[in-house]
Amino acid sequence: MEKLAQLYEGKAKKVYKTSEPGMVWIEYKDDATAFNGEKKGQIAGKGMLNNEISAIFLSLLKEKGVDNHFIKKISSREQIVRQVDIIPIEVVVRNIAAGSLAKRLGWEEGTELPQAIVEFYYKNDELGDPFINNDHVAILGLATESELADIHKQALRINEILKEYLMTRNLILVDFKLEFGQTPEGQIILADEISPDTCRFWDAHTKEKLDKDRFRRDLGNVEEAYQEILRRLGGKVDV
Numbered sequence: 001m002e003k004l005a006q007l008y009e010g011k012a013k014k015v016y017k018t019s020e021p022g023m024v025w026i027e028y029k030d031d032a033t034a035f036n037g038e039k040k041g042q043i044a045g046k047g048m049l050n051n052e053i054s055a056i057f058l059s060l061l062k063e064k065g066v067d068n069h070f071i072k073k074i075s076s077r078e079q080i081v082r083q084v085d086i087i088p089i090e091v092v093v094r095n096i097a098a099g100s101l102a103k104r105l106g107w108e109e110g111t112e113l114p115q116a117i118v119e120f121y122y123k124n125d126e127l128g129d130p131f132i133n134n135d136h137v138a139i140l141g142l143a144t145e146s147e148l149a150d151i152h153k154q155a156l157r158i159n160e161i162l163k164e165y166l167m168t169r170n171l172i173l174v175d176f177k178l179e180f181g182q183t184p185e186g187q188i189i190l191a192d193e194i195s196p197d198t199c200r201f202w203d204a205h206t207k208e209k210l211d212k213d214r215f216r217r218d219l220g221n222v223e224e225a226y227q228e229i230l231r232r233l234g235g236k237v238d239v
């Protein structure tokens with residue numbers, strides 16, 4: 001398979017066309033951004049770590065019957081995925097109050113939620129990814145009611161699988177963001193990445209933060225936290 005023209009460059013990844021129809025080539029970058037791009041930096045080795053971490057999670061989900069775009073990892077920072085039309089909705093699932101939810105509800109960070117919450121945000125950098133509900137999704141024409149119900153159901157299933165798996169690795173899945181895409185056949189599948197950039201992971205005992213909050217909040221040892229996640233998942237980076 002050949003890598004062809006760049007299709008898109010995002011904050012954390014570059015996407016290229018390939019010689020294979022229906023497949024795209026993803027390159028994970030070390031660039032890190034937070035607060036809608038206001039804070040910028042680099043996390044050494046992040047591209048390699050997230051490529052491997054995401055491959056582990058997406059493979060696990062596939063094994064458990066959650067179809068997704070992942071096909072194969074091809075190098076330390078590159079993977080091949082199915083080409084899908086990304087639905088511009090950021091789907092956030094939460095088990096514990098943190099970040100924007102803690103702020104919005106006035107709940108102390110770390111408070112366990114009585115049940116998992118699914119939230120939708122409009123994926124639009126200019127607007128700063130605003131919080132939206134089902135009615136907004138409908139009037140913006142982002143997804144039909146049944147597609148949104150499908151996304152909601154898949155998000156909760158993914159949460160159950162990841163939460164349970166991470167608990168065996170002494171990690172609490174606090175919250176995370178998912179993106180879904182539509183295949184040419186009209187199926188809605190999980191896409192994008194699942195990594196410490198897009199999830200909050202806390203050590204189950206010490207509650208130490210092992211994710212991008214270390215970058216957002218200048219807590220130090222950012223790279224080490226990402227490495228620790230990979231170590232607990234049993235993966236390794238091949239340099």
Ligand code: UDP
Nearest residue numbers: 092098099100101175176177197198199200
């Ligand atoms: N998240 C993300 N991309 C975004 C916004 C949020 O991956 O553009 C993830 C974030 O890492 C966290 C979850 O979604 O795991 C919930 O984030 P929250 O709404 O609390 O916003 P934040 O505090 O990150 O601004």
